[in-house]
Amino acid sequence: MTDPSAVCDRLDRLRIKMKNLGVYAYYIPTSDFHLSEYINDHFKVREFFSGFTGSAGDLLVMQDKALLWTDGRYFIQAERELQGTGISLMRSGEDGVDTLEVYLKKTLPEDATLGFDGRTVSVSKAERLKKAVPSHSLKYKKDLSEGIFVRPPLPRSAVEVLQEDVTGQPSTDKIAALRQELEKSGSDAIFLTDLEEIAYLFNIRADDIRHTPVPMSYAYITREKAYIFLSDEKADTGYPASIVRSYDEIYDFLKSRRVSGTVFVDKDSLNYRCFRLIKKRARIVCGMSPVKLMKAVKNSVELSHIKAIFRKDSIALTRFIRWITNADDPGTEISAARKLLEFREKIPEFRDLSFETISAYADNAAIIHYQPSEEHDRVIEKKGLYLTDSGGQYLGGTTDVTRTIVMGDLSEEEKEAYTLAACGMLRIRYAKFKKGTTGASLDILARERMWKKGMDYRHGTGHGVGYMLGVHEGPQSISQRIIGKPAELLPGMLVSDEPGIYREDRFGVRIEDILYVKEDQKTEDGLFFCFEDLTKVPIDDRGIDQNLMSSEEKEMYEKYRMEVIDALAPDLDREELEWLYQYSGLTAPKN
Numbered sequence: 001m002t003d004p005s006a007v008c009d010r011l012d013r014l015r016i017k018m019k020n021l022g023v024y025a026y027y028i029p030t031s032d033f034h035l036s037e038y039i040n041d042h043f044k045v046r047e048f049f050s051g052f053t054g055s056a057g058d059l060l061v062m063q064d065k066a067l068l069w070t071d072g073r074y075f076i077q078a079e080r081e082l083q084g085t086g087i088s089l090m091r092s093g094e095d096g097v098d099t100l101e102v103y104l105k106k107t108l109p110e111d112a113t114l115g116f117d118g119r120t121v122s123v124s125k126a127e128r129l130k131k132a133v134p135s136h137s138l139k140y141k142k143d144l145s146e147g148i149f150v151r152p153p154l155p156r157s158a159v160e161v162l163q164e165d166v167t168g169q170p171s172t173d174k175i176a177a178l179r180q181e182l183e184k185s186g187s188d189a190i191f192l193t194d195l196e197e198i199a200y201l202f203n204i205r206a207d208d209i210r211h212t213p214v215p216m217s218y219a220y221i222t223r224e225k226a227y228i229f230l231s232d233e234k235a236d237t238g239y240p241a242s243i244v245r246s247y248d249e250i251y252d253f254l255k256s257r258r259v260s261g262t263v264f265v266d267k268d269s270l271n272y273r274c275f276r277l278i279k280k281r282a283r284i285v286c287g288m289s290p291v292k293l294m295k296a297v298k299n300s301v302e303l304s305h306i307k308a309i310f311r312k313d314s315i316a317l318t319r320f321i322r323w324i325t326n327a328d329d330p331g332t333e334i335s336a337a338r339k340l341l342e343f344r345e346k347i348p349e350f351r352d353l354s355f356e357t358i359s360a361y362a363d364n365a366a367i368i369h370y371q372p373s374e375e376h377d378r379v380i381e382k383k384g385l386y387l388t389d390s391g392g393q394y395l396g397g398t399t400d401v402t403r404t405i406v407m408g409d410l411s412e413e414e415k416e417a418y419t420l421a422a423c424g425m426l427r428i429r430y431a432k433f434k435k436g437t438t439g440a441s442l443d444i445l446a447r448e449r450m451w452k453k454g455m456d457y458r459h460g461t462g463h464g465v466g467y468m469l470g471v472h473e474g475p476q477s478i479s480q481r482i483i484g485k486p487a488e489l490l491p492g493m494l495v496s497d498e499p500g501i502y503r504e505d506r507f508g509v510r511i512e513d514i515l516y517v518k519e520d521q522k523t524e525d526g527l528f529f530c531f532e533d534l535t536k537v538p539i540d541d542r543g544i545d546q547n548l549m550s551s552e553e554k555e556m557y558e559k560y561r562m563e564v565i566d567a568l569a570p571d572l573d574r575e576e577l578e579w580l581y582q583y584s585g586l587t588a589p590k591n
Contacts, residue, residue, distance in 0.1 A: 002051035004084030010049050011086075013148045015063055024112035025104065026144055027129070028059040031120040034193045034216075035269050037472055038355070040209050041152045043120070048149045052081045054369060058100055059087070069100055072458020073368040076504060093458070101132035108133050115139040118273035123265070123286075126272040140272055154247075157207040159215050159235040162468070166396065168301025171203045171238035174294065175226055181290035182223065188261030190289070191254075191278060192219040194269040196469045197291040202228060203238030205468060211355050212470050213393055218250045220259070227253070254278055266292070292475055295466070297492040302467050303516065306494070309349060309397030310514065310534040315571050316343040317390070317537050321405055322579050330380040330407070333359040333372035336388070344392050354391035354398050354471040361386045365404070365508030368459055368500070383408030385418070385507050385543070391471055400471050401535050402498055402512035406542040414509070416453075417501035418543035421509045423449050424499030426556040428461065428478065428531070429513060432520055435527040438486035439478035439495065446499040447480070457500045465494040465514055489529065493517045497531075511539060536567040541585025561586060 018026050028050075032043040038055060046052070046059045050066075054074040060067045069090040070078050078089050091097050098106065104114065114133060118126070118140030130138060164170050178201065182190055192198050195214040199205055206215035208231070218229040226239055231247045245253065253259070254277040263282040265275065266289040278284060298306065320340045324330050331339070337359035344350050360370040361378045365387040372378070380386055386407050391400035404418060424446035431442055439462060446461045462478030465471060475487035476495055489495065493516065500510030513535035520530035538561070546554055561584045569577055581588035 002081070004051065007049065007051040007085040007087075010148060011061060011066060014049060014061055014144060017144050017148070018061070018115065019063065021115070021139070021142065021144070022113055023115035023139055023144070024062065025108060025114050026061045027100070027114065027116040027121070028061070028145070029116075029120055029125070030055065030057050031122075033119045033271055034195050035120075035122050035271065036195055036209060036212070037470060038209055038212055040155055042154050043151075045117075045120075045145045045149055049145070050082065050087055051085055052078050052087075054078060054081075060100060060103070067103070075458070076367045077370065101128050104129065105132045108136055110135060111137070113137045113139055115142070115144060117143040117145070118276070119143070119271050121272050123267035123270050123272050123275045126275075127267070140276075154216060154231065155208045156231040157215065159230060159232060159237070160205045161236055161238045162203045162205060165301070166305065166468075167203050167238075168299040171201065172240070174201050174203075175221065175239060177294065178221060178290055179223055182221075182264060185264055185285055185287065186262060187264040187285050189220060189222040189259075189282075190264040191270065191274070192221065192266075192289065192291065193271065193274065194266070194289065194292070196466060196473065197269075197289055197295065198228070199469060200295040200467075201239075201291055202242065204235075207352075211353050211393065213352070213468060214470075216247055218247070220253070227258075229253070250274070251277065255281070257281075264289075288475065293487075295469070296464055296473060296476055296487075296494075297490055298467060298494065298516070299492070303492065305396035306467065306516075307534060309394045310399055311536060311567065311571075312347045312349070313344065313392055313394070313397075313399040313401070314536040315568060316340075316347060317388075317401060317403065318568060318572075318580070319343050319576070320388075321403065321538070321540075321583070322576065324380075324386070325405060325407070325583070326579075330382070330386075332377045332379050333361055333364065334374070334377045336380060336386070337372065337390070340388060340390060347392070347394065349394040349396050350392055351395060352393040354393050354400060358387065358389035358402075360388075360508065361407075362507060363505050365510075366502045366504050366506060368457075368502060368508070368510075380407060384410070385414060385509060387508055387510060389510065389512065393468065395468070398466050398468055398471055400465055400496060400512065400514055401537060402500075402510045403537055404509045404511060404540070404543065406540045410543065413503070414507055415543060415545050416548060417455075417503070417507070417509045418540075419545045419548045420450050420453070420455065421499050421501055421511050422539055422544060422557070423549060423553045424461075425497050425511045425513065426553060426560060428497040428499075429515060429533055429560065430531075430556050432528055432530050433489070434525075435529060436488050437529070438488050439476060440480065440482050440486045442489075443478050443480045446478070446497070450499070450501065455501055457502060459498075459500070461499055462495040462497050462515075465496060489517045491517050491519055491529065494534070495531075509543075513537075533563065536564050538564050538580060538584045540583065544585070 389402040460479035498512030515531035
């Protein structure tokens with residue numbers, strides 16, 4: 001945890017620079033030049049100036065105050081980490097809490113200047129800021145953190161080219177398909193800055209962002225040529241006809257004559273500085289990048305690898321659960337996370353975690369994205385609940401799974417929360433829905449039982465999952481929040497299913513599986529889809545009170561338990577299988 005006095009000193013130094021440059025308010029998002037969800041140390045400017053270590057948050061600094069916006073996943077964590085810094089917490093989404101744009105509109109004096117580093121703010125966000133304060137000037141070309149925040153060097157890891165037996169499709173076919181989309185939109189070129197889209201398109205991977213195997217890169221694809229900008233100019237790429245340029249050349253390239261005609265861009269993933277340069281040289285067509293949907297719909301080869309990897313990952317987590325429930329001394333949150341890693345490392349295809357493991361005991365599990373630290377590491381006792389949310393990056397898949405494990409006696413409140421979270425997960429798992437349905441339409445299935453009890457959770461129910469890429473991807477999701485045009489769920493898409501209930505200073509429960517969409521049946525009323533579960537990990541029956549379940553939910557629960565046992569049984573020895581039956585609340589066959 002950062003010393004609050006150090007944060008105050010950093011803010012004072014920033015305010016001096018702001019005053020000298022005539023900047024009334026300075027906006028610092030959690031972002032890199034590519035608007036990535038997770039960022040490497042080179043870009044952790046917001047964390048440096050706030051002391052808040054969560055992966056999502058916006059900081060606004062003025063001469064007399066500073067404010068940090070973050071969502072419900074991080075409220076408890078932010079309260080702890082902002083203490084003593086003088087920074088006010090703005091609880092995004094809560095009643096009476098203004099958005100950043102509304103706050104600026106209400107508080108900025110007329111003709112005041114708003115500053116931000118245009119390389120780290122999306123076009124969409126910059127335009128919303130500009131609309132909120134139309135009479136104010138924007139300064140986006142200067143990075144005011146320079147000279148205060150000493151940036152670690154950009155990582156320059158080796159680029160790896162994936163073979164077609166892993167990707168299922170060569171980069172030549174992917175780029176050809178992209179060019180067809182360009183033709184449909186009347187565009188001469190597309191400028192890509194989303195790191196996962198570029199890695200997918202060229203069938204390349206690297207280690208430039210921790211736990212997300214992508215290279216820092218840009219790509220400019222025309223009808224005839226494909227430029228890719230990498231930190232290693234001599235790197236091979238998955239596309240034989242690619243023209244490789246240095247990553248640092250991108251701004252000079254965007255000023256050159258090569259950028260002309262009509263260029264397609266995605267305002268949500270393109271930074272404002274690049275956008276302004278392109279706009280000077282070309283006509284712009286805006287929309288969701290076609291690559292986003294291409295990579296979200298997994299092909300048959302990808303799905304084959306994904307199923308195999310999820311099976312192995314599920315066995316590793318199941319064996320960890322058996323270990324921790326039987327251990328006389330389960331250790332601490334940190335040591336438990338390390339033990340889980342040991343089980344995953346035994347899988348030959350394992351390469352890395354897909355995110356920092358959430359290993360949370362008792363009240364720490366109420367912090368939705370809690371990560372144990374030496375300062376807050378808790379001993380796991382033989383009572384209450386322990387939550388682990390974790391995943392791996394493998395050759396052949398990216399996993400994400402959450403289980404809440406019963407360590408001992410539970411209160412009625414804990415058991416009710418556990419049961420309702422499980423019911424929500426099962427209701428999504430066994431949903432049937434018509435073609436054209438979006439995740440926003442399904443979200444109520446996870447929350448309905450909770451809402452009837454006046455309960456809810458402050459996060460989405462489901463997110464997409466990448467293939468050897470980011471653990472969170474779009475455009476698909478399951479959420480009650482509708483931002484822009486919701487994406488329909490299509491066969492081959494992966495989506496998480498993770499309702500939860502959290503009680504500050506007491507406990508947290510979340511149960512998460514990863515599902516994929518597939519066709520179910522075609523009737524006179526249309527084509528219907530369903531989910532198939534990739535995750536095969538038992539739910540702790542000691543947390544379930546079947547008296548709280550409807551008859552339909554009991555049937556789902558029975559079906560789910562047997563699906564998990566049938567999937568895992570061939571790879572478990574006799575003792576492991578007997579334990580699995582017992583843990584699932586079932587009686588093992590005598591033979």
